[in-house]
Ligand code: SF4
C-alpha cells in the first residue's frame with residue numbers, strides 16, 4: 001500500500017503560526033505546507049455558509065465556490081488583505097495561509113534514508129506523519145488528494161448531505 005502524508009488538523013490548530021519547514025529543490029521559497037493547510041481548511045473545516053461572508057468581503061473577488069461548493073482562492077487575485085480571515089465566523093481561515101501567493105506541495109522531499117520529510121521532522125506538534133493510513137470516516141481520516149490525508153473532525157452536516 002502506498003504511504004501518504006497525513007496531517008492531523010486537530011494538533012495543527014494548537015499552533016498560532018505554522019513553523020513547519022519545507023524543502024523544495026526546484027523552488028527556493030516554497031510554502032507547500034501552508035498550501036495543504038489552506039486546502040484542508042476549505043475542504044473539511046469550512047461550514048460552507050450560504051451567504052459566504054468571506055466571498056462577499058474579498059476586495060479583488062479572489063474567492064469563489066467551485067463546482068462542488070468548496071471555496072477556493074485565486075492566487076493571482078488575492079492581495080493578502082486577510083479580510084476573509086477577520087470576517088469568517090468559524091475561524092476556518094488562518095492568517096498564515098495568506099502570507100504567500102504561490103504555494104505548492106508535491107511531497108518532493110521524501111528522504112529514503114530517514115523515511116521522512118522535512119515538514120514531518122520540523123513540526124513541533126507532531127501533527128504530520130507518513131504512513132499507510134487509508135481514508136476512514138469513523139477515525140476522521142479524510143482524503144485531501146491522492147498523496148495527502150487529513151485528520152479532522154469534519155463538520156457533521158457536510159457528511160450528511
Ligand atoms: S486575503 Fe485574499 S482571499 Fe482573503 S479577502 Fe483578502 S484578497 Fe480576498
Ligand code: SF4
Nearest residue numbers: 046047048049054088
Ligand atoms: S465564512 Fe468561513 S465558514 Fe463561511 S464559507 Fe467562508 S471560510 Fe467557510
